[in-house]
Amino acid sequence: MQVALFIPCYVNAVFPEVGMASLHLLQQLGVDVVYPERQTCCGQPMGNAGFEDEAAGLARHFEEVFAGYDYVVGPSASCVSFVRDHYGRLLPDHQCHSQQHVYEICEFVHDVIRPTSLNVSFPHKVSLQNSCHGVRLLGLSSPSERNVPYANKLRDLLGLVRDIEVVEPERRDECCGFGGMFAVEEHAVSGQMGRDKVMRHVATGAEYIVGADCSCLMHQNGIIARERLNIKTLHIAQILSGNV
Structure with missing residues (x-):
């Protein structure tokens, strides 16, 4: 392979x-x-x-x-x-x-x-960022609008990491507001959606927002930087690989 x-x-x-x-x-x-x-x-x-x-x-x-x-x-x-x-x-x-x-x-x-273990440790509290494409097009987690048992592949993988605490924000799979061209054409709406999303992550008490889409993390990181919020962003591959 x-x-x-x-x-x-x-x-x-x-x-x-x-x-x-x-x-x-x-x-x-x-x-x-x-x-x-x-x-x-x-x-x-x-x-x-x-x-x-x-x-x-x-x-x-x-x-x-x-x-x-x-x-x-x-x-x-x-x-x-x-x-x-x-x-x-x-x-x-x-x-x-x-x-x-x-x-x-x-x-x-x-x-x-399908690994059963990962030889990495990340002793921090992280809040999961579930991106729209990941949830609704790739099935990385089950959409909240459907009446199905909750599953999340990102959470499953992070569960293989030692010493980590994983939480999810209120409205766990609501859009962060980036949406590619949407962020350009509807920047005011996009910005407010991003602020709302970041503040829900902050409310979890997490040290990091962790997701699988750099575009969503980039959008939220801009808000974090402008408003000097005490939270950071990381792509999940950085944690799973131990390359933080």
């Missing part, structure tokens, strides 16, 4: 430590992982903004770069869900290999690797 590590462009540019943590986590779990150097944006920003011709070009390139790997794994629920849910429509005359083989990293570790 060979895994290709997909690092979204904004993670590569703004959160390179998350890319390294993702690589180290997979290596520590014994995965044969490679990083295809020709990779670039998956096309999500263009697709979300309505420029589907540009998104289709990037989708074709993505297909070429990641063809032939058993799995394509990335630390971003939104980018992974874009590949999985939209490439078939963007490339109607193309057999989309990556669409059938792409996984968000927590989804991959939880569902495919």
Whole structure:
């Protein structure tokens, strides 16, 4: 089994430590992982903004770069869900290999690797950030609006970490307000949603907000920095890999 590590462009540019943590986590779990150097944006920003011709070009390139790997794994629920849910429509005359083989990293570790222990410790209290794409498109946790038993893959994985305390905020899977283009076009609403979300995390008494989407964490971290709040953000791969 060979895994290709997909690092979204904004993670590569703004959160390179998350890319390294993702690589180290997979290596520590014994995965044969490679990083295809020709990779670039998956096309999500263009697709979300309505420029589907540009998104289709990037989708074709993505297909070429990641063809032939058993799995394509990335630390971003939104980018992974874009590949999985939209490439078939963007490339109607193309057999989309990556669409059938792409996984968000927590989804991959939880569902495919299925570790029973991790040799890491994180003696801190963390509040889970459940992103919209992760919850409602990838099933990383069960949506609160559905009458189903609660499950959370991020919480399951953090449960393998020694000394950690995991809590969740009130309205645990309500949107933080980022939403890509929404944050640009409706910045006032986006900002208020973000402040509300951060304050619910703060109310838990947690030291860290931990999630699987850097975009959500980036949005909330901007609010934390501006308002000088006593809480930090971390991508879950940093904790699971011990690269904090």
